[in-house]
Amino acid sequence: MIQDAPEYYEYNTRDTVVHYGLRSGQNQTAMLAMSILLDIIKPKNIIEFGTGTGGLSVLIGIWSKLNGANFRTYDNNDQRLYAEIFNKLGIEFICCDVHALHGDIIPHIQQPGVSLVLCDDGNKHQELEEYAPHLKPYDYIMMHDYSRDLDAYNSRIKPKYWDWHESSEFAGTQLGLTPVYERLLEYAVWGCFRKEQG
Ligand SMILES: C[S@@+](CC[C@H](N)C(=O)[O-])C[C@H]1O[C@@H](n2cnc3c(N)ncnc32)[C@H](O)[C@@H]1O
Numbered sequence: 001m002i003q004d005a006p007e008y009y010e011y012n013t014r015d016t017v018v019h020y021g022l023r024s025g026q027n028q029t030a031m032l033a034m035s036i037l038l039d040i041i042k043p044k045n046i047i048e049f050g051t052g053t054g055g056l057s058v059l060i061g062i063w064s065k066l067n068g069a070n071f072r073t074y075d076n077n078d079q080r081l082y083a084e085i086f087n088k089l090g091i092e093f094i095c096c097d098v099h100a101l102h103g104d105i106i107p108h109i110q111q112p113g114v115s116l117v118l119c120d121d122g123n124k125h126q127e128l129e130e131y132a133p134h135l136k137p138y139d140y141i142m143m144h145d146y147s148r149d150l151d152a153y154n155s156r157i158k159p160k161y162w163d164w165h166e167s168s169e170f171a172g173t174q175l176g177l178t179p180v181y182e183r184l185l186e187y188a189v190w191g192c193f194r195k196e197q198g
Contacts, residue, residue: 013027013029013160014160014162018055019055019058019059020058022055022057022081022085023055025120026055027162027187027188027189030056030189031056033190034060035059035063037184037185037192038060038116039063040181041114042067043069043113043114043115044068044069044112046060046069046070046115046116046117047071047072047108047115047116048060048071048120049118049119050075050119050122050144052075053079053082054085057082057086057093058085058089060073060118061086061090061091064091065089065090071091073092073094074093074096074098074105076095076097077095078093099123106131114138115135115139116139117131117140118144119131120143124144124145124167125169129175132172132176132193132195136195137195138194138195138197139194140180140192140193140194140195141192141195142190142191142192143166143167143190144190145167146165146189146191148168148191149168152186153165153168153189157186157189161187170193172193176196176198177193177194178193178196180193
């Protein structure tokens with residue numbers, strides 16, 4: 001009988017996960033949910049806005065290498081912790097202000113195949129509004145620290161799973177976006193939106 005398992009999981013539910021030696025800005029639920037989501041939507045082009053210390057990038061990088069996806073991660077601060085592991089996995093890191101680099105990022109989104117854009121830096125709403133118009137039909141854009149239901153966030157998620165909340169507004173209708181996979185992502189505190197046709 002494993003005596004310490006419940007306490008272990010109780011203790012760790014809010015902690016950010018360290019992945020292959022690199023800390024992420026994600027709880028355990030988010031790492032698992034992201035892995036499941038990648039297997040469901042099978043993106044061909046993936047962009048992460050906000051590399052941070054690289055923990056989530058490693059998960060996406062491994063998935064991309066195994067599945068032949070193009071993956072780029074952007075941050076305006078190069079922490080250099082991840083250079084060796086990024087090189088091994090072929091992860092492309094670009095140091096820039098994502099709000100000032102439309103000309104480089106948009107062609108990457110518009111390559112053939114499903115694109116997935118992860119907004120996880122300083123101003124996630126601004127990124128979503130800037131880049132959603134450039135998605136192709138059936139591409140996806142995601143926003144971290146998002147809970148559609150603020151009451152649910154305050155009562156169930158904040159006390160136990162995640163202490164950051166940036167948005168409950170779904171401003172996507174005008175941008176042709178539909179929220180998807182809400183149950184999968186609720187405790188991961190991510191919103192995922194699919195671009196609809198036309
Ligand atoms: C929360 S961390 C990212 C966490 C990472 N996605 C993960 O899950 O491990 C946010 C990052 O966004 C970066 N950032 C903030 N504003 C930015 C901007 N305008 N352009 C590029 N990166 C930015 C910060 O330097 C910081 O490293």
